Amino acid sequence: MNAKSRGERQYASEAMARRRSDILETARQLLTEQAGQFTMRELASKSGVALATLYNIFGNQSELIGQAVVEVLRDNLTSWTASDDVSISEQVEQRLESVVSEIFRRPAYARKMAELYFLPDPQGVVADLLHNVSLEDVSQALKRLAERGMLAEDSDPDIVAREMVVIQYAVVARWSAGRVPDDQLLIRLKHVTLGHLAGSLVPDLADVCRKRMSELRAALGKLG
Template sequence: MARKTSAQNRRPAHTLARRREILDITRQIITENGFENIRMRELAKRCGVAVTTLYNHFGSRDELIAAVLENDFRGLYGPLSQKTADLPPDRKFISRVVYACDNILAMSDYTATVLTFYFRPKVDPILRSVVHDYVAGDFAGIAQAIAELGELQDWVEPADFGSDVVTQLYAIVIIWLQGYMLPSALHPRLLRAGATAFAGVSKGKTREAFERIAADPLSAIHDAATASAPAIRP
């Protein structure tokens, strides 16, 4: 997975601006044509740089695509994770799903490209890791918070659980992209599915909280927004 090094953080402002421009153009091409159609020579021409510049910045084609995806996932969800750090597990879950769903609906073409690639039988492990691991780690963190409350079932392994929940929710988004679900149904369907999973691995008051979300996801959205709107809109 592409990571910012200390050397990258010390790059001049114009170099960082050029890097952001390359990432933005690559993202546009991904949305328009998919991952497979990214060609370094063509991308360099569109960006107005030499091919060697792309390799110097990113190392390889797959690392460039991974940098685009990581920039999106961390840029969108990193601030949200920080703002909701002190919320109870059920509220953390609502904030993540609602915010993610808002972005999915706003970027349907890009979402379709990313998730179609994610569910392919053979997928580059670097790129899959970027799409999967950040979100899975976030859900695993919620499961760990439940464990710290003493309300996680003993048989649950948070990392595996987080991975399973992400895959399930991504599959529901694919159903919507295929046209089998109205856009208005996506928020409640994702909330209900995820809350059901969390209720199944929880006990005590945490289980009750997730059961309430599963039973009435629209009310859960309203209640969370009323209590703390910035947690959903960073």
């Protein structure tokens, strides 16, 4: 979904951009309230626009849902850029801090997304989008690390990225189910992510991640 979609191209003026934003926010509300499913007619009614307008703007429901979900992930989350100026562990933590900030900005939506991610639905548009957009950023960062000789020789960036994304969603799903307290979510996300990453890095960098993991474990211990 790197190329601009139909929904993104239609709005040139500020007023039109606001309308698009309002429609997508309503779509996110419906995703939250209705087990991830709604009709275009329902969305048109709640958005106060004609049904034909939705189809003219977004093309189809899958495209519209894609824009609603991807916009949150792409526009509000810090990318992991694999910069030379910041350590790998710090970059990963900055990314996760923006993830958790977004989760607590709209917790009901985040809970529903975590639920939909693991729903056994082969037609699950939302689950695929959540996975693929998250995977895109992590995979690109890991490939940059590999190019700079920072990954262990037997580490496959694509496989590591997929595993990291699933692990992170699993932690969020546990939080969504009430098994991880709010004040532990960020720390646990950092801990499991750095733990998985450490197993894929060259020894010196892995040691840095493991040291940070010890600090995070200590912080969890203080929280009880």
